[in-house]
Amino acid sequence: MIIGIIGGGQLAKMMAQEARKLGLGVAVLDPQEECPACGLADYRIAGSFMDGEKIRKLAEISDVLTYDIEHVDVETLKELEEEGYQVHPSPRILQIIQDKLVQMETMKRAGVPVPKFVKADKDELEEKAREFGFPLVQKTRRGGYDGKGVVIIRDEHELTKLLPADSMLQEFVRIEKEIAVMVARDQYGNVEVYPVVEMVFNEANILDFLVAPAKIPDEKAKEAQEIAIKVVEALDGVGIFGIEMFLSEDGRILLNEIAPRPHNSGHYTIEACLTSQFEQHIRAITGLPLGSSELLIPAVMFNILGKGYGKPRVVGLKEALSYPGVYVHIYGKPLVRPLRKMGHVTVVNRNLDKALEIVHKVKEIIKVVGDGS
Amino acid sequence: MIIGIIGGGQLAKMMAQEARKLGLGVAVLDPQEECPACGLADYRIAGSFMDGEKIRKLAEISDVLTYDIEHVDVETLKELEEEGYQVHPSPRILQIIQDKLVQMETMKRAGVPVPKFVKADKDELEEKAREFGFPLVQKTRRGGYDGKGVVIIRDEHELTKLLPADSMLQEFVRIEKEIAVMVARDQYGNVEVYPVVEMVFNEANILDFLVAPAKIPDEKAKEAQEIAIKVVEALDGVGIFGIEMFLSEDGRILLNEIAPRPHNSGHYTIEACLTSQFEQHIRAITGLPLGSSELLIPAVMFNILGKGYGKPRVVGLKEALSYPGVYVHIYGKPLVRPLRKMGHVTVVNRNLDKALEIVHKVKEIIKVVGDGS
Numbered sequence: 001m002i003i004g005i006i007g008g009g010q011l012a013k014m015m016a017q018e019a020r021k022l023g024l025g026v027a028v029l030d031p032q033e034e035c036p037a038c039g040l041a042d043y044r045i046a047g048s049f050m051d052g053e054k055i056r057k058l059a060e061i062s063d064v065l066t067y068d069i070e071h072v073d074v075e076t077l078k079e080l081e082e083e084g085y086q087v088h089p090s091p092r093i094l095q096i097i098q099d100k101l102v103q104m105e106t107m108k109r110a111g112v113p114v115p116k117f118v119k120a121d122k123d124e125l126e127e128k129a130r131e132f133g134f135p136l137v138q139k140t141r142r143g144g145y146d147g148k149g150v151v152i153i154r155d156e157h158e159l160t161k162l163l164p165a166d167s168m169l170q171e172f173v174r175i176e177k178e179i180a181v182m183v184a185r186d187q188y189g190n191v192e193v194y195p196v197v198e199m200v201f202n203e204a205n206i207l208d209f210l211v212a213p214a215k216i217p218d219e220k221a222k223e224a225q226e227i228a229i230k231v232v233e234a235l236d237g238v239g240i241f242g243i244e245m246f247l248s249e250d251g252r253i254l255l256n257e258i259a260p261r262p263h264n265s266g267h268y269t270i271e272a273c274l275t276s277q278f279e280q281h282i283r284a285i286t287g288l289p290l291g292s293s294e295l296l297i298p299a300v301m302f303n304i305l306g307k308g309y310g311k312p313r314v315v316g317l318k319e320a321l322s323y324p325g326v327y328v329h330i331y332g333k334p335l336v337r338p339l340r341k342m343g344h345v346t347v348v349n350r351n352l353d354k355a356l357e358i359v360h361k362v363k364e365i366i367k368v369v370g371d372g373s
Numbered sequence: 374m375i376i377g378i379i380g381g382g383q384l385a386k387m388m389a390q391e392a393r394k395l396g397l398g399v400a401v402l403d404p405q406e407e408c409p410a411c412g413l414a415d416y417r418i419a420g421s422f423m424d425g426e427k428i429r430k431l432a433e434i435s436d437v438l439t440y441d442i443e444h445v446d447v448e449t450l451k452e453l454e455e456e457g458y459q460v461h462p463s464p465r466i467l468q469i470i471q472d473k474l475v476q477m478e479t480m481k482r483a484g485v486p487v488p489k490f491v492k493a494d495k496d497e498l499e500e501k502a503r504e505f506g507f508p509l510v511q512k513t514r515r516g517g518y519d520g521k522g523v524v525i526i527r528d529e530h531e532l533t534k535l536l537p538a539d540s541m542l543q544e545f546v547r548i549e550k551e552i553a554v555m556v557a558r559d560q561y562g563n564v565e566v567y568p569v570v571e572m573v574f575n576e577a578n579i580l581d582f583l584v585a586p587a588k589i590p591d592e593k594a595k596e597a598q599e600i601a602i603k604v605v606e607a608l609d610g611v612g613i614f615g616i617e618m619f620l621s622e623d624g625r626i627l628l629n630e631i632a633p634r635p636h637n638s639g640h641y642t643i644e645a646c647l648t649s650q651f652e653q654h655i656r657a658i659t660g661l662p663l664g665s666s667e668l669l670i671p672a673v674m675f676n677i678l679g680k681g682y683g684k685p686r687v688v689g690l691k692e693a694l695s696y697p698g699v700y701v702h703i704y705g706k707p708l709v710r711p712l713r714k715m716g717h718v719t720v721v722n723r724n725l726d727k728a729l730e731i732v733h734k735v736k737e738i739i740k741v742v743g744d745g746s
Contacts, residue, residue: 017390020703020705021701021702021703022690022701022703023685023687023690023701023703023705023716023741039412039413040412040413271647274644274670274698274721275700279700283694287691288690288691288694289691289694289695291694291698291699291700292697292698296669296670297647297669312396314396317395317396317661318660318661318662321656321661321662321664322662324665325647325664325665326664327648327652327664328394328395328396329394330393330394330395330396332393332396343396348647368396
């Protein structure tokens with residue numbers, strides 16, 4: 001059996017490792033010859049994620065298609081699915097998720113708690129904003145990624161900050177914590193849910209570190225897991241999903257975003273859980289039974305973001321590993337760019353505060369730096 | 374930094390994965406183009422493990438040399454070490470281990486408990502055997518592997534079974550259990566010791582399954598771990614070592630064999646321990662700090678041995694994974710041969726008896742079968 005992956009980044013690489021471990025073959029479509037997953041692929045197709053012809057070529061040599069990025073040619077995937085090709089998660093889901101308004105409407109209909117929101121087309125933004133009330137969050141319907149396409153409008157003086165695009169206006173949620181849950185679901189509807197994790201962001205809205213399990217009351221954790229399962233069931237999703245949520249200051253849990261693939265917030269599962277998110281995804285999309293998502297030991301994860309440009313050099317590895325429970329993952333990307341995800345570190349410890357302490361030290365030690373070339 | 378591995382089998386493959394995860398490069402020397410580790414190597418050299426010229430070529434492109442098999446050209450490795458190349462574990466250790474008599478003599482001198490033994494050259498075997506007394510075990514000094522070169526002589530009527538080779542005659546130990554301990558040691562003398570595991574063999578003397586941790590009293594486990602550390606310290610070893618021992622019916626723990634590399638009896642560490650034997654080996658030989666060897670969850674491991682000849686086909690994967698805690702590793706060897714190690718399965722469970730129960734079922738289900746080509 002061959003798994004065709006659209007996108008050859010670190011998520012595809014870690015999927016490919018698990019696929020090969022299970023004796024399955026891997027084909028990868030990626031524009032870059034030296035993509036992280038390329039070295040692990042039995043077949044490589046060079047091309048864009050938006051190139052329908054290349055995606056079709058990938059489908060023809062694969063038994064099941066998946067992807068490590070949402071920004072792919074959904075139309076071709078839909079055609080392929082209609083022709084009987086296996087595509088997981090379904091392109092139907094991608095289509096829903098790619099439009100933030102449709103995503104929220106679908107989830108609201110399914111009974112998933114979401115922040116209050118309203119549709120606002122490009123030509124009626126100001127009017128709708130005044131009507132909706134301040135403060136509010138504008139999210140453009142399409143093209144947003146890692147905080148792009150999102151702006152906070154605190155009052156009517158900030159209306160000039162509105163982005164000129166078809167949007168959704170959302171309630172400004174006073175956030176106590178940002179949390180996430182990974183959910184795996186197989187073709188028969190069986191579900192495995194991972195623990196709730198807590199994401200801590202820095203001032204630039206970049207993930208500072210992730211804590212597993214989240215320090216929230218048990219009943220809130222249970223509620224978050226139930227919401228995450230509801231989301232994936234409402235989508236009739238097959239594969240692994242990262243469900244990001246807000247825990248608001250007034251105690252509500254509200255859906256924020258859905259990632260229909262392995263997710264940064266699930267990297268801790270490699271060391272800390274019985275079955276990693278990557279193995280779980282491979283099992284789910286190939287019709288194999290899911291594994292246990294049990295957490296064996298608490299963990300804190302942070303991303304190693306690139307510094308400078310050029311060929312990567314890892315700095316501080318030896319000192320970083322001198323702390324207990326430190327596990328380093330370097331993705332093997334050929335070039336560094338500032339803030340590019342070059343790797344991640346998971347620190348495990350029975351005492352979560354101890355793990356956090358170590359993370360704060362190790363974050364200052366380990367770097368992936370460009371050689372300036 | 375490039376790690377040069379002599380041998381590209383499954384052990385090299387799993388080493389290479391860990392090396393790459395840490396951002397290190399990998400070069401592999403193996404006669405087969407499609408060796409399991411070859412796909413993960415940055416550099417590949419085609420050649421025999423006994424080909425000194427090829428080993429030298431590997432050394433020239435590597436920062437440190439290691440191996441996944443003991444039957445390598447030790448003379449060349451010794452020359453390279455003298456010239457200042459890093460080779461871990463040292464070829465000095467290989468030389469000791471390749472001669473079973475020298476291995477036992479060295480260990481006895483170091484105060485490691487070993488079975489009673491005596492040197493017996495080819496031309497004095499019968500005489501020495503009568504002198505030593507029955508029953509005894511003859512082990513040829515060289516070339517023995519996986520039970521080859523070993524014969525049990527129960528009484529003088531069986532003297533005709535003696536193998537015509539320079540040998541060591543050893544006390545026939547009445548074995549209660551065969552146990553093993555993995556020990557990692559770095560260049561600074563720091564040691565990490567793994568739990569004692571128990572190996573259960575079938576009638577053909579092939580490993581049936583391995584239980585971690587061994588069901589033996591705590592004080593015996595501690596004694597076995599101390600012996601294993603003593604062995605590695607006596608060798609001044611750097612890297613990971615598999616130390617096989619007997620627990621005799623009369624309660625003695627005696628050294629059986631030393632493997633100066635990751636070992637089949639340490640595969641369970643991938644799922645069950647914080648740091649796998651492979652990551653530990655890579656850390657040790659590259660001067661990085663060792664990780665924790667803590668066991669997170671009990672495990673039982675068995676090998677998937679090939680059935681028939683030809684291209685491999687994995688049978689029963691889906692049914693095998695339907696049992697809880699089952700993790701399957703297929704090595705990606707291009708061809709099946711009867712009894713060839715094609716993969717392994719680790720079953721984890723908080724209840725070791727439950728894990729054993731599952732192993733007995735899954736062993737009958739999952740197979741790697743040749744297609745007859």
